[in-house]
Amino acid sequence: MSISRRKFLGWVGAAGLSTTIGKSASAATNKHFAGYPDSFAILHDTTLCVGCRSCEAACNKVNDLPPPDRPFTDLSVLETRRRTTTKAFTVVNKYDNPKKSGHPVFYKKQCNHCLEPACASACFVRAFKKTKTGAVVYDPSVCVGCRYCMIACPFEIPTYEYDQALTPRIRKCTMCHPRVIEGQLPGCVEACPMEALSFGKREDMIKIARERFRKYPDRYVNHIYGENEMGGTSWLYVSGAPFKALGMREDLGIKPAPELTAGALSSVPIIVGLWPVLLAGIYAVSKRKEKFAQTDQEEAVASALDKDRSEQSQPEEES
Amino acid sequence: MAHVTTGERKSIFSLFNFIALIVLGVGIYLTYLRFAGGLGAVTNLSDYNPWGIWISFDLLCGVALAAGGYVTSSAVYLFGMKKYHSAVRPAILTGFLGYALVFLAINYDVGRPWRLPYPLVVQQGTTSVLFEVGLCVATYLTVLFIEFSPAAMEWLGLKRARNLVVKLTILLTIFGVVLSTMHQSSLGALFLIVPSKLHPLWYSSYIPIYFFVTSIVAGLSMVIFESTLSHRFFAHKMDETHLKEANGVTLGFGKAASYVLAGYFAIKVLGISSGNLWHYLKTGYGTWYLVELLGFVALPSLLYAIGVRVKSLTLIKWTSVLAVLGVILNRFNVCLIAFNWHLPASERYFPHWMEIGISVFIVMIGLILYRFIVTRMPILYEHSDYKDAH
Amino acid sequence: MDPIFYTLQDFMTYTEGVTYLLVIATLAGMTVFWWFLTGKDKD
Ligand code: SF4
Ligand code: SF4
Ligand code: SF4
Numbered sequence: 001m002s003i004s005r006r007k008f009l010g011w012v013g014a015a016g017l018s019t020t021i022g023k024s025a026s027a028a029t030n031k032h033f034a035g036y037p038d039s040f041a042i043l044h045d046t047t048l049c050v051g052c053r054s055c056e057a058a059c060n061k062v063n064d065l066p067p068p069d070r071p072f073t074d075l076s077v078l079e080t081r082r083r084t085t086t087k088a089f090t091v092v093n094k095y096d097n098p099k100k101s102g103h104p105v106f107y108k109k110q111c112n113h114c115l116e117p118a119c120a121s122a123c124f125v126r127a128f129k130k131t132k133t134g135a136v137v138y139d140p141s142v143c144v145g146c147r148y149c150m151i152a153c154p155f156e157i158p159t160y161e162y163d164q165a166l167t168p169r170i171r172k173c174t175m176c177h178p179r180v181i182e183g184q185l186p187g188c189v190e191a192c193p194m195e196a197l198s199f200g201k202r203e204d205m206i207k208i209a210r211e212r213f214r215k216y217p218d219r220y221v222n223h224i225y226g227e228n229e230m231g232g233t234s235w236l237y238v239s240g241a242p243f244k245a246l247g248m249r250e251d252l253g254i255k256p257a258p259e260l261t262a263g264a265l266s267s268v269p270i271i272v273g274l275w276p277v278l279l280a281g282i283y284a285v286s287k288r289k290e291k292f293a294q295t296d297q298e299e300a301v302a303s304a305l306d307k308d309r310s311e312q313s314q315p316e317e318e319s
Numbered sequence: 320m321a322h323v324t325t326g327e328r329k330s331i332f333s334l335f336n337f338i339a340l341i342v343l344g345v346g347i348y349l350t351y352l353r354f355a356g357g358l359g360a361v362t363n364l365s366d367y368n369p370w371g372i373w374i375s376f377d378l379l380c381g382v383a384l385a386a387g388g389y390v391t392s393s394a395v396y397l398f399g400m401k402k403y404h405s406a407v408r409p410a411i412l413t414g415f416l417g418y419a420l421v422f423l424a425i426n427y428d429v430g431r432p433w434r435l436p437y438p439l440v441v442q443q444g445t446t447s448v449l450f451e452v453g454l455c456v457a458t459y460l461t462v463l464f465i466e467f468s469p470a471a472m473e474w475l476g477l478k479r480a481r482n483l484v485v486k487l488t489i490l491l492t493i494f495g496v497v498l499s500t501m502h503q504s505s506l507g508a509l510f511l512i513v514p515s516k517l518h519p520l521w522y523s524s525y526i527p528i529y530f531f532v533t534s535i536v537a538g539l540s541m542v543i544f545e546s547t548l549s550h551r552f553f554a555h556k557m558d559e560t561h562l563k564e565a566n567g568v569t570l571g572f573g574k575a576a577s578y579v580l581a582g583y584f585a586i587k588v589l590g591i592s593s594g595n596l597w598h599y600l601k602t603g604y605g606t607w608y609l610v611e612l613l614g615f616v617a618l619p620s621l622l623y624a625i626g627v628r629v630k631s632l633t634l635i636k637w638t639s640v641l642a643v644l645g646v647i648l649n650r651f652n653v654c655l656i657a658f659n660w661h662l663p664a665s666e667r668y669f670p671h672w673m674e675i676g677i678s679v680f681i682v683m684i685g686l687i688l689y690r691f692i693v694t695r696m697p698i699l700y701e702h703s704d705y706k707d708a709h
Numbered sequence: 710m711d712p713i714f715y716t717l718q719d720f721m722t723y724t725e726g727v728t729y730l731l732v733i734a735t736l737a738g739m740t741v742f743w744w745f746l747t748g749k750d751k752d
Contacts, residue, residue, distance in 0.1 A: 033717045085366065116717050121373055122512055124438040125452035130716055142442050145430020147369035148449050152512045159366040160357030160430070168430035202561060231717075252515050258717045261448050264508035264527050265725060268501060274734045275497045276739045283489060286399025445725035448716060454729075490740060497736070 035115045039134035039234065040180065041202035042189060043209055044108055046239040046246065047219055048196035051078050051092055051106035059110075061088045061174060063123030071126050081247065084110060086159045089173040090188060096243045107246040108188070108197075111136065111157045111173040111272065112226060113234035116256030122152035125172070132204065135175035143170060154230055155253050175234065200202040202234060231256025331552070339683055349673050353427055361673040367659060368668035375654035376678055377424030377438040379506055380647050381417055387415020387540030387545070388463055389492075389499040394575075396492045399584070406568045407560040408470055408698045409549065410542050413689070415463040420592070420685050422460060423472035427677055448508045460497065466491050466627070473705060481705075503534040510653060518657035520599050522607045523590045532583045537646040539576040540619075543569050545641035547684030553693055558700035568625060573635035576642060577623030584616050604660065611652060620692025 002019045025244050057072035059065070070077050078094040085091075089243035097105045113136045120128035120136065127143045130136050143169050150158045161168040176186035184190075189197040225243050228231040229252050237243070244250050277308060364371050389445070390411035394400045425430040444450045465484060472481035507530030514522050523529065537541045546565055554562070591597060599605045619642040625632035658669060693699055714720040 033715060033720060036715045080694060105720065120511055120718050121446045121721075122449065123748065124444035124447040124453060125434075126442045128719060132715070142434070143431070144434045144435055144437055146449060147364075147427075147430075148509070150366065150369040151509075151516075153517045154513070156367060160364075160369060161356050161357075163364075164430075165355055165360075166431075168357060178702050185680045189705065193400065208335040220376070246391040246582055250517060256717055257512055258446055258721050261446070261508060262523070263444070264448060264505065264511055265451065267504075267719075269728055269732050271500050271734070272497060272735050273739075275500060276736075278745070279393070279496055280743060283397045283493075284397075286397065290399055290401075319363065443726060443729070444722075445729055446721045494736075 010125055031283065033116075035202075035232070036130075036132040036134070038201055038203075038294060039132055039133055040175075040177070041113075041197060041205045042186065043198045043200075043236045044206040045196050045198070045209075045212070045239070046105055046107055046241075047171065048194045049092070049108065050073065050194055050196075051104070052193060053078075053092055053186035054148040054191045054193055055108060056090055056092060058187040059173070060088070062096050062187035063089060063174070065072040065089070069195040071166050078106070082156055084159055084172065086161050086171045089171065093247065095241070095246050098245050099241055103106030105241050105246060107237070107239075107248065109155075110235070111175070112155050112189075114172075114230055114257070115234065116230070116258055117231040118152040118230065119149035119158055120156055121258040121261065123149045124148070130291060131177060133175075135177035135180065136234075137174055137177050138170055139206055140167075145170075152257065154249070154257070202236075205236050209236060209278065212238065228254040230254070231259075235247065323540065326431040328562070329685050330480070339687060342680055344643055346677055346683070349676050349680065350427075352673065353677065356674050358428075358430065361671060362675070363668055363671040365666070365668065367666045368660060370654060370658075371668055372655070372670045372674050372678055373424055373428040375651050377428070377681060378421055378648070379423065379654055380507060381421040382503065383534045383537040383646050383650065384643065385417025386499065386503065386534040386569065387413045387542045388417075388466070388538070389495040390535055390538035391542055392492045393496050396488055397496070401569050402564060402570070403429065403553065404572060405570070405699075406542055406572075409545060410538075410694075411463065411466050411540065412470070412692060413545055413699050415460075415467040417662040418460045420461055420681050421456065423684070424678070424681050448505050449467035449665055451504050452470050452505045455498045456506065459495065459498040459502065462491055462494050466495065468496045470692075470696045473702040478704070480513065499532060499534070502530040504528060506530050511657075513658070516661070517653065518599075518604050518660045519594065519596055520604060521653050521657040523594060525586065525590050528586065528689065529583070529590075529649075532579065532586070533577050533646050533649060536576055536642055538582065539572045539579070540639040540642040540646075543576075543636060546640070546641055547636045549693065549699060553699055556693055556699045560701065561699050568632065569632050571634050573623045574627045576639070577620050577627060580616055580642065581596055584612065584620060587612055587616065595604060598678070604657065606651075607656070611645070613649055615641065615648050619645060635689070 002282075039237070051305070053072045056068075060068060063226070068087065078092060081093055082088075082091040090108055092106050092108045094104045094106055097103045113130075113134055115130070117128055117130055117136045121132060123143075124146065125142045126140050128136055128149065129173055145160070147160055147170075149170060150156075150160060157170045158170045160170055176184070176188075179186060185199055186230065189199045198208060200208075206224060206227060213220050213222055218239055219286040220238055221240065221242055223243070225239070225248060226235055231254060237248070239246060242250075347359060357365055358542055361372055362373075387410040391403065391406050395403050395407050425435070428437065435453075438447075438453055454568040465487070469481045469484050482600070503646060504527035507526040507528075510517055510522065510526055513522070546568060550557075550565065574681075591600070602611065611620075619638050620643065622634060625631070626638055655668060698706075712723065715733065
């Protein structure tokens with residue numbers, strides 16, 4: 001009895017029933033979901049970033065990652081465009097500033113911890129979860145290794161341990177979830193010497209960004225990247241150069257990822273409900289037709305036989 | 320139809336056996352490399368390109384090309400087209416083998432295949448389209464197995480069980496169509512989540528419908544194509560009904576495929592219009608899109624139609640090859656060629672020869688199983704004990 | 710005691726989960742009902 005109940009709960013999603021029982025009833029409607037209240041975010045002010053790679057070094061340390069190919073003090077790696085890898089959850093890239101040549105801009109790339117993560121929407125074992133701290137965390141103990149999350153992520157963040165034969169995992173930034181729940185700052189934020197990274201409540205981070213726009217209107221492009229992109233993210237960026245110049249995509253739209261597939265998923269019950277009716281109807285019609293055809297044929301055969309018999313009998317009568 | 324004589328057949332088969340042996344040998348070695356060294360040892364997959372030909376060919380094309388099963392069985396059992404009855408068993412067999420091989424291929428592709436049941440029994444990612452695909456493919460594979468089983472049971476002489484299963488034919492056929500509608504379209508729906516990565520000409524909110532409609536084309540064309548091949552190599556296994564009905568199947572299925580392709584062409588054009596994508600047609604990708612649309616959709620539709628009008632079986636048979644290639648091209652375009660189109664060429668994917676090797680290996684297993692089964696079980700002929708039992 | 714959801718993702722996980730259960734029940738139900746409906750038919 002208890003087992004089957006637990007199974008049922010498993011089916012309907014632990015997220016839904018077991019953790020949040022109680023509270024208001026009106027929440028379970030198809031309205032706007034604002035995300036966890038008071039969740040955290042990190043604001044990256046690219047105008048303050050000097051590309052020192054201290055954040056990369058700190059990230060490597062707090063996550064126990066293997067030593068880098070080139071030491072973190074070697075700044076020549078900034079010249080090439082790098083992406084996240086299984087060995088580096090965050091990378092800093094250097095870009096030419098189209099507004100001020102000779103003053104390059106730096107952009108630190110890592111998982112953006114989307115409010116409605118595409119990776120979580122795509123995962124068929126729910127290995128990803130948006131937590132109430134804001135971090136999107138991954139559970140390798142259930143991951144099958146299908147890599148659909150990597151396909152789905154619009155920021156091309158998750159990486160995969162292709163060289164592992166038996167225990168390949170998806171690797172990505174955790175927003176230092178284990179540190180944050182213990183009251184510590186994320187490694188990169190703590191390490192940044194320029195205060196280019198700020199950590200706090202997401203609402204506060206947005207306020208700080210707006211405040212900076214107001215104070216230094218000439219220094220910034222008037223847009224907080226991540227406030228609404230893909231439904232919003234827990235990493236926010238402000239910049240002096242257009243975001244496109246920093247290799248960030250401006251064409252992602254504001255639709256959260258789960259909405260992209262919601263329509264297709266909702267056609268499932270329609271097919272299951274209506275297809276059998278339709279197909280059974282077609283079957284019934286074709287069967288009826290066949291039956292009529294059969295009776296027609298039988299009648300035709302019968303009348304032919306009749307005719308035959310009468311024709312045969314006539315000459316007999318004559319003779 | 321050029322029938323192969325016994326002597327010729329022997330030499331063809333020994334050549335086939337020779338090639339099969341080489342492919343199997345290489346395949347087993349590559350399998351060892353794959354599972355001993357991980358995906359990185361045999362594939363060119365990368366963090367930008369997590370899906371290669373094992374998904375685009377083995378999964379997407381495999382499932383589409385195995386659609387003959389549900390298409391043929393629904394035509395015969397539900398739509399009452401009894402004159403195609405002899406085409407059902409071969410189509411069900413190839414469908415079953417097709418899905419079984421898709422499942423085999425998936426075991427190579429995913430990182431930890433022993434966890435494949437997890438989405439079902441451990442934690443259900445119900446928001447994932449892949450969850451639905453997995454659920455449907457697993458169920459449908461079971462349905463196909465049951466649909467196929469009477470042939471095996473007749474061969475083994477299990478009369479009782481066989482008759483029981485045959486009673487379920489209609490139910491199984493309806494289940495097959497429901498499940499196929501869902502997962503054929505969902506394979507397209509997998510890409511709904513990547514509007515920023517898939518080229519706008521291929522990304523469309525209609526993509527699930529496109530995938531479903533092309534699966535019908537693939538199913539019909541594969542039935543024609545396979546029957547051409549099996550006439551060449553297994554004509555001696557066919558009974559009179561099969562031989563007599565075969566031309567009718569080719570004509571009828573060619574006609575159906577022509578019209579379905581015409582409808583597909585129409586909704587593709589409407590899709591361009593509703594997305595207002597006309598200006599993309601002038602780009603390089605646009606040209607490629609037109610090649611697909613005109614050369615592999617419009618052209619086969621027209622050729623099928625001509626073939627049906629002038630009753631040219633040869634033309635229809637060659638057109639079926641073109642149509643099948645068209646579906647394969649479409650899946651490659653969506654999954655590989657137009658996917659990640661925004662990335663520089665250096666970050667794009669091209670399959671490693673060992674990936675192709677595994678794919679060939681898996682297809683070869685299919686061919687061997689097909690030959691094993693049709694030479695033993697009543698697939699291309701009716702078992703003498705069960706004539707007109709349907 | 711309706712659960713409360715903060716993200717669309719959690720909401721959909723829950724509703725789709727329930728939907729899948731109902732879908733399976735529907736498939737079975739439609740089958741059984743068809744037998745009930747046509748059970749007395751001749752042939
Ligand atoms: S950035 Fe990508 S990996 Fe990170 S939460 Fe968003 S979708 Fe997931
Ligand atoms: S690779 Fe793992 S985490 Fe990513 S979608 Fe597949 S099962 Fe989920
Ligand atoms: S530590 Fe701070 S200043 Fe240095 S690269 Fe990272 S974000 Fe920029």
